[in-house]
Amino acid sequence: xxxxxxxxxxxxxxxxxxxxxxxxxxxxxxxxxxxxxxxxxxxxxxxxxxxxxxxxxxxxxxxxxxxxxxxxxxxxxxxxxxxxxxxxxxxxxxxxxxxxxxxxxxxxxxxxxxxxxxxxxxxxxxxxxxxxxxxx
Numbered sequence: 001x002x003x004x005x006x007x008x009x010x011x012x013x014x015x016x017x018x019x020x021x022x023x024x025x026x027x028x029x030x031x032x033x034x035x036x037x038x039x040x041x042x043x044x045x046x047x048x049x050x051x052x053x054x055x056x057x058x059x060x061x062x063x064x065x066x067x068x069x070x071x072x073x074x075x076x077x078x079x080x081x082x083x084x085x086x087x088x089x090x091x092x093x094x095x096x097x098x099x100x101x102x103x104x105x106x107x108x109x110x111x112x113x114x115x116x117x118x119x120x121x122x123x124x125x126x127x128x129x130x131x132x133x134x135x136x
Contacts, residue, residue, distance in 0.1 A: 002093050003061040003118030011088040013052035017044060019080050036076040041084075041110050042068055045100040049086035049114050053096055063116040064124075066095065070112030076104045086114065094118065 019036045021027055026034040046065045053063055076082060083103050090097040095117050102110035 003057055003063075003120065004091050004093060004096055006058075007053050007056040007088060007091050007096055007118075009088055009091060011052045011056065012086065013048050014083060014085045015044065015048050015051070016081055016083045019076055019078050019082060021078055024078060033075070034078055036080070036082065036104075036109070038070075038072040038110075041072060041082070041102055042070055044082070044084045045070065045086060045102065045110065045112075045114055046116075048084045049096075049098040049100060049116055052086050052088060052098065053116070053118075057118060058120075060121055061118055062121050062124075063096065063118050065114065066117045067115035068112070070100065070110055070114070072110050074104070074107040074109045076109055080104045082109065089113075 021034065023036055023040040024034045025032040025037040050063050057063065081104065086098045086100045088096055089099050095115050098114045100112055100114045101108060
C-alpha cells in the first residue's frame with residue numbers, strides 16, 4: 001500500500017505561534033536583527049504541512065520534508081503572532097506537494113511550495129541504521 005493513497009487534495013492545517021527571541025536570527029548570530037528567522041519560518045511551514053496529512057497516513061507511516069521553495073517576504077518582530085497555513089495541492093505515489101503561507105498581523109511574510117514524502121517508519125529507520133551509526 002502506498003502511504004499517500006488516502007491523502008486528499010485540499011487537506012489543510014494551520015497553526016499560530018508567537019515569535020520568541022529563540023526564533024530570531026539574532027539568537028543564532030548576535031550581530032543580526034532580532035526578527036523571525038527564515039529557517040524557523042520554514043520549520044513551522046514544514047511542521048504545519050506534516051500536520052495536514054498525518055491523519056491520512058497509514059499506521060506506522062510518517063512524512064518527511066524533501067523540498068522547500070519558499071520566499072521570506074517581510075520581517076516580524078519578537079512578540080508578534082504568526083499564522084502558518086499549509087494546503088495539499090498535489091499527491092503522487094510517494095510525495096505530497098503543499099502550498100504554504102505565513103502571515104503576521106500586518107503582512108504576508110512567507111509563501112511557497114513544500115514537498116513531503118510518505119515513509120514507513122520502520123523501513124526508513126532500518127535504512128538510516130544501515131549507514132553505520134546507532135539510531136534512537
